[in-house]
Amino acid sequence: MDRFAVTYRLAAGTPAEAEELAAAIALEDTVEIPRDVVPKGYVEDVVLGRVLGLEQVGDSVWHARIGYHVDAVGRELPQLVNVILGNASILRGVRAIDLAPDAALRERFPGARFGAEGLRALTGRKTGGYLCPVVKPQGSSSETLARFCYLTARAGADIVKEDHGLANQDAAPFRERVAIAAEAVARANAERADAGDSTRALYFASIGGHGDQVRDLACYARDAGAGGVLLMPGLFGFDAMNRLAQDAEFDLPVMAHPSHLGPYVLSPDQGYGHGMLFGQMMRLAGADISVFPNHGGRFGFSPEECAEIASACRSGAGIGRAILPSPGGGMSPDRLPDMRTQYGADCVYLLGGSLLRQGEEVGAAIKACRAALDGDD
Incomplete structure (x- = not known):
């Protein structure tokens, strides 16, 4: 019987404790009843999670591989997440570190609509990394933010991404801001085309508002001329993002921001592995693009954890199309050559506050960053 498998890192002192914890996960994430009262037949044979393997990998550290049948999931993403790490997230010493999908799971959950390959077509950038300035800070007027969009897009940025802190504040209300910013990027793209540039910038609007407004705001951004949207699954839920990605009437790429997701990865004994969550x-x-904090910035991810994320975004073993990793978090232009060495061409390179120091000369900084990504000194 085919099953998809989730590998968990377990903190357990003895083999018996590890076996007990693995069995508890299989129960808690499916039937959630004592093992001795699990009904015989279909429930026990199909719905109940099954421990497929248990291996000690360190001192009091184990890897448990647990198989789940798609019948325990149904066809909605929230229940799939519930099976992967639902009640098990409340058990001490349980961390989900890998997902191995089967054919049934791939069929029901196709993943990104565009992915890495689709972003190449949308931007026209056939080779090289993507340069992505971040539009900020909150408190700025819509006109000020749009001016930054224009200057960076005109200079050759590939993706002009709003900061996740831009929501629907009075200083720059969502609908006003998005309309002005989209027009600014469209104007920059027209000037680039007139100058013979075959690439174009995509403006990604940050979706704020209430949970029941996500689709309406995303569609407004699309109609206003945005080239994509930024969403925070840690605030709105993974399903909100998935619903947009699978919506036949919404045909823009989605960038996922890690806000509010830190607690899921910062403990070695709980939550998710970095590659599993952000990849x-x-x-x-x-998601078509996954934002995460690069090592050496304001946050504490290690080079190994960042490499794990990038690998999970690109792996052929993952769900659907490969997607683009997007490291950021306090990066500056002088970091780009080293980042290019680590992440390569299929990557969206975020630059935020460091560009704001350039003021009206930010276009020159964008061109220098483009040269750094292309390897031209």
């Missing part, structure tokens, strides 16, 4: 789970939920 596999983002792909599963339909």
